[in-house]
Amino acid sequence: MLNKYVILCLLCFNSWLLIAQGSFFLKNDASSKIHFELINNLIVIPIKINGTELSFILDTGVSRPILFNLTERDSLNIKNTKTFFLHGLGADGKIEALKSSGNKFGISEAVGLNQDLYVIFDSEINFTPRLGVVIHGIIGYDIFKDFVVEINYNSKYIRLHKPDKFRPKTSKKWRSLPIDVNNKRAYVNAKVTIAKDEKPVKLLIDTGSSDSIWLFEDVDNGLVPHKDLFFVDFLGKGLSGSIYGKRSKVDYFKLSDFNLENANVAYPDSTSINAQKIHKDRNGSLGGDILKRFNIFFDYTNGILYFKKNSYFKDPFNYNNSGIVVEYNGTMFIEEQVSIPTSISENSKTQQSAVQINTSMNYRILLKPIYKIVELRESSNAYASGLRIGDVLIGINGKRAYDFKLNELNEIFYGKTGKTVYLKVERNGQILKFKFKLDNAFKKNELPN
Known part of the structure; x- marks a missing residue:
């Protein structure tokens, strides 16, 4: 009887392993909540791969997890690899990758065992410059196949629901x-x-x-x-x-x-x-x-x-009226001046003490982003003003360019037609200033009045 019980337990355990291999599962809870960043309409979530936390775009358009933008600091213990070709939109048609098997994924409380991972070492495949934050990869179907996936764009979280615990949405709003x-x-x-x-x-x-x-x-x-x-x-x-x-x-x-x-x-x-x-x-x-x-x-x-x-529903659809596409192009050290108190002296010659605070200037070194123009629509006012691809942004509208996040710069470039933009750029060691008005991206195709 004991032997039959042990055999039954082993069979059940092995069946659970077979289900778990290549799949994601939640150990206890019926759901798991993960907060995300919404950057340029893209969902960026943290994922642990073999114990190392990385940033992935949640992408329903991909059928397999893809990893890129690795550095020497990223220790993932990638193993069991073989050459593979990935296909996607783009002029070149396909790209070489390494297929790695037997990896462990962790997304909050969700765990994926024996996961396949496709690794690209081509430095040209890198979403970080266009988004302004470090992106290590993209993942899609492997999550969606095992859960009911809730995406709340308002509150910026996803929630993974066990399919057998999920109740369909039946209210009139849905x-x-x-x-x-x-x-x-x-x-x-x-x-x-x-x-x-x-x-x-x-x-x-x-x-x-x-x-x-x-x-x-x-x-x-x-x-x-x-x-x-x-x-x-x-x-x-x-x-x-x-x-x-x-x-x-x-x-x-x-x-x-x-x-x-x-x-x-x-x-x-x-x-x-x-x-x-x-x-x-x-x-x-x-x-x-x-x-x-x-x-x-x-x-x-x-x-x-x-x-x-949701609350984004009535937002207008805007185009880049500047014609400028800017990329994050690394970092630079900036020396910033700060004032600090150096001494406090008391004037004892008077009945009432007068406190005097002397200040002196000090400096601190900060690491700041560099932004470069990588695309420029030739029909735009920005191009007509003299701006060119390769120009490095130094200032925008009287403020230092490196004090902006990339999405904040894009908000300016996607502004209303007619708004004036002032840019200061570095080109071949020279500092140049330009001024232009945001124009209608469709102007070259408008019919005459």
């Missing part, structure tokens, strides 16, 4: 739509109105895109930019290289019965798309600038998306 989980990625049906013509579209849900909507140009289906309302621009970097295309507007974007007016849309150039790797019914992607306007539950197990609008 909507639900079926999602198609295909090849480890989730797709949802929506509608776009272009030139007053409403079109159904199937979109990849992509929390790893900071844009609103991407559409693949399709003349036959009417998925083309307004002929008088678009401009050619740099769209971003994919795993396989830079992506260019057209930026425009749609009259309306509709998700269930929620309507968003004048939403931004981008049409990536066909050379940036590997058609053979695209899901056959897919028309584009749904990105963070729209997703952040909702609080969301992803239920991959049952193929359902629950969502309700």
